[in-house]
Amino acid sequence: MGGKVAAVLTSIDYREQVEQQADLFRPIYYLGCKNSFTSAIQAAIDDVDPSGGRLLDLFAGTGSVGAALGCRREVTTVDVQEYSRVLCSAVLSPSALSQAEITNIVARAASNETTKQVLWCLQPLLDHERECIREAIMGDFSELVELLESPPLAVHSIPEFAAPSTRLGDAAHEAIHRLHGKGLWQSAETTVSRYFGGLYFSFIQAAMLDALLSVANSSDEQCRDTLTAAALGTASQLVNTVGKQFAQPIQPKNKSGAVKPGLVKVVQRDRSLDTLQLYRTWLDRYARLPSARGKSQAIRQDYLAAIGQNASNCTVAYADPPYTRDHYSRFYHVLETMCLRDNPAITKVMKDSKRVPSRGAYREDRHQSAFCIRSAAPAAFDALFKATREHDLPLVLSYSPHETGDGTHPRVVSMNQIVELAHAHYDRVEVCTVDGVTHNKLNSSELTLKTRDQAEILLKCFR
Numbered sequence: 001m002g003g004k005v006a007a008v009l010t011s012i013d014y015r016e017q018v019e020q021q022a023d024l025f026r027p028i029y030y031l032g033c034k035n036s037f038t039s040a041i042q043a044a045i046d047d048v049d050p051s052g053g054r055l056l057d058l059f060a061g062t063g064s065v066g067a068a069l070g071c072r073r074e075v076t077t078v079d080v081q082e083y084s085r086v087l088c089s090a091v092l093s094p095s096a097l098s099q100a101e102i103t104n105i106v107a108r109a110a111s112n113e114t115t116k117q118v119l120w121c122l123q124p125l126l127d128h129e130r131e132c133i134r135e136a137i138m139g140d141f142s143e144l145v146e147l148l149e150s151p152p153l154a155v156h157s158i159p160e161f162a163a164p165s166t167r168l169g170d171a172a173h174e175a176i177h178r179l180h181g182k183g184l185w186q187s188a189e190t191t192v193s194r195y196f197g198g199l200y201f202s203f204i205q206a207a208m209l210d211a212l213l214s215v216a217n218s219s220d221e222q223c224r225d226t227l228t229a230a231a232l233g234t235a236s237q238l239v240n241t242v243g244k245q246f247a248q249p250i251q252p253k254n255k256s257g258a259v260k261p262g263l264v265k266v267v268q269r270d271r272s273l274d275t276l277q278l279y280r281t282w283l284d285r286y287a288r289l290p291s292a293r294g295k296s297q298a299i300r301q302d303y304l305a306a307i308g309q310n311a312s313n314c315t316v317a318y319a320d321p322p323y324t325r326d327h328y329s330r331f332y333h334v335l336e337t338m339c340l341r342d343n344p345a346i347t348k349v350m351k352d353s354k355r356v357p358s359r360g361a362y363r364e365d366r367h368q369s370a371f372c373i374r375s376a377a378p379a380a381f382d383a384l385f386k387a388t389r390e391h392d393l394p395l396v397l398s399y400s401p402h403e404t405g406d407g408t409h410p411r412v413v414s415m416n417q418i419v420e421l422a423h424a425h426y427d428r429v430e431v432c433t434v435d436g437v438t439h440n441k442l443n444s445s446e447l448t449l450k451t452r453d454q455a456e457i458l459l460k461c462f463r
């Protein structure tokens, strides 16, 4: 790479904006959300493309960048996941619901006839869960631990993995029997209850999330994404896991087999949250969001196909791909299933020499991104730079030294590799860090040393 890299570090002081943006709207708890950096990203985008034309926000995630730039430019967001499309659509074009409409939507979810039937079917489990928590508060954890370690109904219904005859197992059998009887087994009306009830949410929360999705799906197209996005926000707030993510259900015991201290408190706190009350606050938040300029679009598609189809009506691209081996689809599989409302096969893992369903109940078809696979990532970046350059689009790319998880996960590709790949297609490439303090210049060797210390890095590729 050597002298080719014009790495100009323009570390502009964005602290004030970062503070102002701290309470910006976040549609879900999300790893690697760019909410705090949108001012810097906007400045970089305006720099590579002063025309103010349509932005193609690839790898849009929660749509934070698209939404922030949407007040100045028209925006097309792209992500391979349906939950992301729903969130982006809702933040770009939220339904301007009145208080009366919100009250009506919440009332419809509460009094839905199907929901009443679902609740009747799940009643044995609702009762059992309440009893487990009561016993745990009294000092007997055994039933609660069994509940938290058990697979969801979707797994229990497979004969090979049928629930054993315990108090929980009997309640599960009865619930499955009732759901079959009411024609609600395999129904989209019970997806959350069957896949995630007891595991990530209490059974009543799961049933009410199903009710919210049902109301959203019976609404007109304009409203549907806003209502579904509000249900996703609610699920993200309800979920009974460490850190409010969906990567794995709560582990009731530590490595030595002892029940974790504080378990009951966390279970009680999360599982007593009121789904409808939270949903109402999410609808309120969406109702207050401004709409993006012009005709915004949220697309679910792979980035390369999306560049091919949309570049001709865009003047600039922004890319924020994943950089670690952690697939986003693992962290947000619950939200994806909530949007698709299908009956996905669950991945299997080896345990005691047997293939058993994964404890997290991950979808078998969950997306595996080339950007998260060491051997495939360089080609994926090369294809990105090639495609945007061929379509004559300037590009801003985010590189996150402290992205997902604990910040110590190794990056799949180094900053140097990325700059080199960008240079193969763009003559002028600038690297700019956003740490709110200094204004430096870096040469290429400093890039390797310093990138991990920086808060956020932007690569500007000029046409």
Ligand SMILES: C[S@@+](CC[C@H](N)C(=O)[O-])C[C@H]1O[C@@H](n2cnc3c(N)ncnc32)[C@H](O)[C@@H]1O
Residues within 6 Å of the ligand: 030, 032, 033, 034, 035, 058, 059, 060, 061, 062, 063, 064, 065, 078, 079, 080, 081, 084, 301, 302, 303, 304, 320, 321, 322, 328, 329, 369, 370, 371
């Ligand atoms: C770092 S996150 C984006 C975060 C986003 N900028 C925000 O602020 O919320 C990366 C995103 O890339 C998406 N993704 C991964 N591989 C993709 C592909 N091949 N095509 C399109 N999107 C992809 C993931 O689903 C994930 O939402």
